[in-house]
Amino acid sequence: MTFARDTLIGDPDRLPRMPVWVTSARAETLEDVAFLSGAALNHLHLVLSRVDLPHALLRDRLALRAAEACVAFSGRPERAAELRDTVHLLRPGDLPGPAGEIYLSWRRAAERSVSIKALHRALPQYPPETLAIWLDAGQGAPVACAAMALEAVLTQAPRADVPALILADAALAQALGWDYLLPVLAGGLKRADLRKRGDDLRLACHRAVTASALEATRLAANLARRAAHLKTVAPKLRAKGAGEAVAIFLTRDAVAPSALPLPDRAARRLCDRLVDLGAVRELTGRDTFRLYGV
Incomplete structure (x- = not known):
């Protein structure tokens, strides 16, 4: 789905809210958790269809959150403020360091439409052929595709948390028909989840998607309001x-x-x-x- 071509426009203060039952329901089985994550993704899909939403800004801010989560997974102390400084105050010729490289990978992955070329730009340490195999490792419903891509990467490269999560979000976007990768999984998973496999990993991914979709819709509503105000004052x-x-x-x-x-x-x-x-x-x-x- 190409959100930029859609025509859903409205008051940014009235972006639809996630139904309460999606996040308040207590689900234990894989079937029930999958149902809730599907409902959450459907709602997020509706929100993303709004052309009054600053889509690139939303992806960039979610990329920061994903990077912050990945840096925490690695045991490093940097958080959002330090990551911003590292990347946005970088001078020509300076190296961003390990945490900065994580942030740059997420930004690059989210700023261009999903393709092997774009993923290779974000993850240049891996051959395009390898990225293509990992991206296509999943089958079935969107979250299942994401979980299988995540598992495929981590099975072959157990310490490659960042590439695995980027490929998983790319597989999710591809399965949903989204043109761009939206960083959602990293912010909803725990470090221990990345060591799970099979149904346990799929269960963790469904729960992560439900929680992250809620956060993404809240952030989208906030950014839509603020973007509308910026556009209002721009003529001044x-x-x-x-x-x-x-x-x-x-x-x-x-x-x-x-x-x-x-x-x-x-x-x-x-x-x-x-x-x-x-x-x-x-x-x-x-x-x-x-x-x-x-």
Whole structure:
């Protein structure tokens, strides 16, 4: 499904909410858990069909959450704030480090439509042929496809948590007919889940999808409201290049003033102006080396 071509438009304050029974129901069997995850995905699919949703921004923010989860799985201390600093304040020639590489892999995987070429760009350490085999390892319903792809990677490369989760989300997107990978599994799984196999792993994936779909719909509603406000105040911005700057804010989780198409001082003034208008937030709490986001 190509969300960008759909025509579902409406008040961002009225994005449909996940039915309470989807997340409150107590399910123990694989059949019951699969039913709930299917309902959650159906609802998320409906939300993603809205053209007033900043899709690229949603994927980028979910990529940060997925990266944060994967960094925690690896036992490293970096969290969202440190990951943002590592990537968005990276200077030419600098290396992002292990945590930064995880974050960059997720961002690259989510920013382009699902394809072996895009996955190889995110995971260049693996040959395209290997990625294709892993992506097509799953059969059946979408979550089952994702779980089987996850298991296929981890069976061959037990320590490759990040590639496994990226391929699993890609398999899920492909099975659902989504053009883009939406990072959902990593944020809902526990580290111990990655050592499960067979039905136990499928059960964990169904539960992870249900929980993450709920979080994704909440985040989508929040970003839709904030994006609508940013678009409302955009005509008030007089700086040359302000329109391009707004477009950047609508696609990226965090933006450094230096990434905007304006001179340095003008970029900082524009960011401060957008904060004053309530259209973006300053994300670091610092006086220097600031980052801004919707």
